[in-house]
Ligand SMILES: NC(=O)C1=CN([C@@H]2O[C@H](COP(=O)(O)OP(=O)(O)OC[C@H]3O[C@@H](n4cnc5c(N)ncnc54)[C@H](OP(=O)(O)O)[C@@H]3O)[C@@H](O)[C@H]2O)C=CC1
């Protein structure tokens with residue numbers, strides 16, 4: 536069976552890679568794209584999408600009405616990604632969402648909608664299988680080494696901080712570790728932000744530099760020892776197998792799944 540796919544954000548760093556991946560996959564059929572035509576660009580820019588012989592809509596509702604799609608892959612920005620996913624669920628089109636930066640309220644709202652409609656949805660903060668393993672290893676390590684800090688490093692075009700992966704890592708660590716404030720209870724920041732952001736006592740540090748793609752280290756400390764678990768994505772191809780798997784899996788789901796680890800066999 537051919538899976539009919541819409542890609543939102545096809546000119547982006549991830550979206551353009553996803554267009555190529557979908558075009559190379561025999562069981563996938565790219566039927567349309569959603570791209571915005573304001574943002575200072577001309578329609579000509581939109582028409583210059585590489586090798587794209589499909590309609591490009593700037594109105595998602597028109598896209599969903601005029602396209603008989605099974606799945607939408609969203610790789611845009613948080614507000615647009617949320618609106619696309621919400622609307623797609625109303626049209627029984629299954630969202631596979633890579634876009635990071637959704638609030639917990641937005642994730643809960645999409646979960647409610649997907650259950651009400653019985654329509655599958657996958658939101659994955661990171662589609663790279665190595666990153667998922669990193670998070671799972673960190674969850675195990677935190678049981679034994681509860682003092683932990685996260686350093687995530689990304690390219691300097693990234694809009695959200697901390698990264699979706701860092702937030703998900705902290706959440707997974709919380710599942711196995713007793714709540715704990717890392718560091719000296721009397722510590723004082725001499726410069727605001729010196730200790731990074733904080734989630735349940737876990738400090739998260741965000742680095743943004745040209746030259747980076749997507750990298751994370753999780754540092755654990757115990758008496759006389761440290762453990763570092765790290766993952767590096769050197770290019771966006773690293774995320775494509777996870778997106779491919781998610782597109783197949785979402786066809787058999789009737790509710791929202793958050794995190795690639797929940798669909799990996
Ligand atoms: N889950 C995962 O494994 C991964 C997730 N990501 C996430 O994916 C998202 C995209 O990342 P990346 O490709 O690097 O970012 P880019 O900025 O390269 O691409 C985003 C694209 O979305 C477009 N866009 C913005 N608003 C809209 C809208 N309303 N409708 C349609 N298109 C829109 C942008 O257009 P314009 O140029 O006009 O702004 C741009 O082409 C981010 O949230 C990122 O964090 C990234 C890598 C892996």
Ligand SMILES: O=C(O)C1=N[C@H](C(=O)O)C[C@H](O)C1
Nearest residue numbers: 635660661693698699700749
């Ligand atoms: O913006 C990116 O590039 C990435 N975003 C995701 C995140 O916020 O965790 C996934 C990956 O780290 C790349």
